[in-house]
Amino acid sequence: MFTNLCCKNKIYKNLYNGHWIESNSNKLIEIFSPVDGSLLGKVQAMTTEEVDMTIKNTKEAFISWKETSLSDRTEILYKAADLLDENSEEMATLMMMEISKDKKSCVSEVVRTADLLRFTADTAKTMQGEALVGDSFPGGSKSKMSFVSREPLGTVLAIAPFNYPVNLSASKIGPAIVAGNTVVLKPPTQGSLSALYLAEIFNKAGLPAGVLNTVTGRGSEIGDYLATHPGINFINFTGSTEVGQHIASLSKMIPLLLELGGKxxxxxxxxxxxxxxxxxxxxxxxxxxxxxxxxxxxxxxxxxxxxxxxxxxxxxxxxxxxxxxxxxxxxxxxxxxxxxxxxxxxxxxxxxxxxxxxxxxxxxxxxxxxxxxxxxxxxxxxxxxxxxxxxxxxxxxxxxxxxxxxxxxxxxxxxxxxxxxxxxxxxxxxxxxxxxxxxxxxxxxxxxxxxxxxxxxxxSGMGTQGIKYSIESMSRPKAIVLNLK
Missing domain, CATH: 3.40.309.10 (Aldehyde Dehydrogenase; Chain A, domain 2)
Known part of the structure; x- marks a missing residue:
């Protein structure tokens, strides 16, 4: 499956509008294994113009994706979970060499991620909104009723860490897309090959073109540009406290979900x-x-x-x-x-x-x-x-x-x-x-x-993760009030 992502000389592409494409920057980042120093591959250092193009594509995809039925969205998560199980050994081997995590833990991470996606789909089906009657509040009127649903925010920027490149990418992507958002995934530099494999899993599962795009490059070069981009509606970041605080200082009115360091x-x-x-x-x-x-x-x-x-x-x-x-x-x-x-x-x-x-x-x-x-x-x-x-x-x-x-x-x-x-x-x-x-x-x-x-x-962070909480973070309530008289 992974061959779709790679061209000659182990150069890995980016997912854009449902296809794997090469950057025009002619800049490549070499990914060496911390295990034996071997060259695992090269990822593209995308330009800011390509970032613009990528985000613009997610905005276009959002128009139809937010109208897609919940049943269709959850079906894609179930298919992605099945593909993770089917490819767990191959993914785990790649992850093991890329981030120097023991093979057993790598397999466990992939299987756990499949379970996460299934549970995310199951949970989303229970979050259909609620109806509130006016007279349940003192002095309220029986003639008023509020129908409260959840609306997607738009384009989510998902920034994942090296230590769990599959699970902590999927824990952002799954809740985001099931809520109706589109996603730009910025993988960690070390860990990017594993995260790109995950993106192909979603692609093969039938996720419509443009709902998930990837952007590779060093955070020091395109990180600030991404975090301050006017096309980003939510930032979901896992990484160091230093970088998280920097993102928070830049984000202004963009809502954040930050998972940072600990002692x-x-x-x-x-x-x-x-x-x-x-x-x-x-x-x-x-x-x-x-x-x-x-x-x-x-x-x-x-x-x-x-x-x-x-x-x-x-x-x-x-x-x-x-x-x-x-x-x-x-x-x-x-x-x-x-x-x-x-x-x-x-x-x-x-x-x-x-x-x-x-x-x-x-x-x-x-x-x-x-x-x-x-x-x-x-x-x-x-x-x-x-x-x-x-x-x-x-x-x-x-x-x-x-x-x-x-x-x-x-x-x-x-x-x-x-x-x-x-x-x-x-x-x-x-x-x-x-x-x-x-x-x-x-x-x-x-x-x-x-x-x-x-x-x-x-x-150590901002906001609450966990499947239900992540879906809530990356969506907003919308109330429609019916006045019966």
């Missing part, structure tokens, strides 16, 4: 099941080498807990398999690029130099950072506050629950936190005080299931 804390109380806590913390902190916004990025606990928890963590960390993502059972793989590895290595060095206790790890081979655990991290160290986006975990010791809450809330981020305890009252006490979008009780921080609300506060 998710795992607070472990004295009555916690430490085996459960250790297993969840390890899975949360180190899967995909910690390159997840919802990764556990710090442990906050008491001396009595830390002394028992650290040996459990150390043993589990040292049993994690390090290697290339095509090896069975590998958890720790090379980071996405040299810049990322340099940054994580810098955080490790600062923690060592600042007096933190290195429990295990702390070494680098190429772009692979070995899973690392620090104890006795203090609040004057960078690792206590900065998001590593790598397999490095600090443990911060506190003397009280309120101190743990205070340190957790001092972060600029507010995505998720975990609380490990057998005391439900303490769990709710802490959960209510934490300044985050979601609190996980006795589980790792994580996204999903995909119909749950997913949001961040402070520098």
């Amino acid at each position: 998710d804390a795992a607070i472990v109380l004295e009555d916690a099941n430490l085996e459960t806590a250790a297993t969840n913390i390890i899975n949360g902190a180190y899967s995909y080498s910690g390159q997840r916004c919802t990764a556990v990025k710090r442990i906050i606990t008491f001396d009595s807990v830390a002394d028992k928890l650290i040996p459990l963590l150390k043993e589990k960390i040292e049993n994690l398999k390090v290697g290339n993502p095509d090896e069975e059972g590998v958890v720790i793989t090379p980071l996405i690029d040299n810049k990322s590895a340099d940054y994580v290595e810098g955080l490790i060095k600062d923690a060592k130099d600042s007096g933190a206790t290195l429990i295990t790890g702390g070494t680098r081979k190429g772009n692979t950072i070995y899973p690392t655990l620090f104890d006795n991290v203090t609040t004057d160290m960078r690792l206590a506050w900065e998001e590593p986006f790598g397999p490095v975990l600090p443990l911060i010791r506190v003397s009280s629950i309120d101190e743990a809450i205070e340190i957790a809330n001092k972060s600029e981020y507010g995505l998720q936190s975990s609380v490990f305890t057998q005391d439900i009252d303490k769990a709710f006490y802490i959960a209510k005080k934490l300044e985050v979008g979601t609190v996980q009780v006795n589980n790792k921080t994580e996204r999903g299931p995909d119909h749950f609300p997913f949001l961040g506060v402070k520098s």
Whole structure:
């Protein structure tokens, strides 16, 4: 299937009006594998004139797409989901080589995305609007009735991240198009091949020409142009806080849905099941080498807990398999690029130099950072506050629950936190005080299931995702009031 996207010399095209076309810019971006350095392909660096053409095409397609029946829209999502299942192995292999995620997780991402699209179609069928009678409000009239439906916004700009190029592209595209919008997909540079494959899935599923177009190029060159384009009616972005804040500063009156960074804390109380806590913390902190916004990025606990928890963590960390993502059972793989590895290595060095206790790890081979655990991290160290986006975990010791809450809330981020305890009252006490979008009780921080609300506060995001919430975000209510007298 992927051959439609590619021409000679591994040059990949862009989807425009239902066809795969080449750019006139004559500029190409080479995509190398972080696994072995091999050249996977070249994507086009589109010009601003081509961006104009692409957006204009979505505006033309919107005229008929918004009038398309919900039944026809959902049928396309069901077909796309089936195609994802049929091509999961091929997509997963490409993704594995492109973003250095282990093969099992890549397959899981594709299958999960198929489920997301089916659930999106199912959910949309239940969101048909409502009828309100006037006399249900004090002093209202029986002669008035309001019919409230949902209307699409227009053209949605979907900007996806490298770490989930299929799932976090589809979680934007699916709700947008089922609501009647058209979409311009800006894939991540690293991850663009996987995202373009997804676009072809929608194309093959029968999505009408122009409803989904793709734009490739470096965000530094066309990102601002896209974000400020008068033809864009909504921006749905997942990525770094720095870029998200920049987009927000540019967008003016364009509504936004932003999923940004995190510094998710795992607070472990004295009555916690430490085996459960250790297993969840390890899975949360180190899967995909910690390159997840919802990764556990710090442990906050008491001396009595830390002394028992650290040996459990150390043993589990040292049993994690390090290697290339095509090896069975590998958890720790090379980071996405040299810049990322340099940054994580810098955080490790600062923690060592600042007096933190290195429990295990702390070494680098190429772009692979070995899973690392620090104890006795203090609040004057960078690792206590900065998001590593790598397999490095600090443990911060506190003397009280309120101190743990205070340190957790001092972060600029507010995505998720975990609380490990057998005391439900303490769990709710802490959960209510934490300044985050979601609190996980006795589980790792994580996204999903995909119909749950997913949001961040402070520098972790704006707006609420999750299938129903995403559809609502990318549509608006419209009221028609019937006056019977």
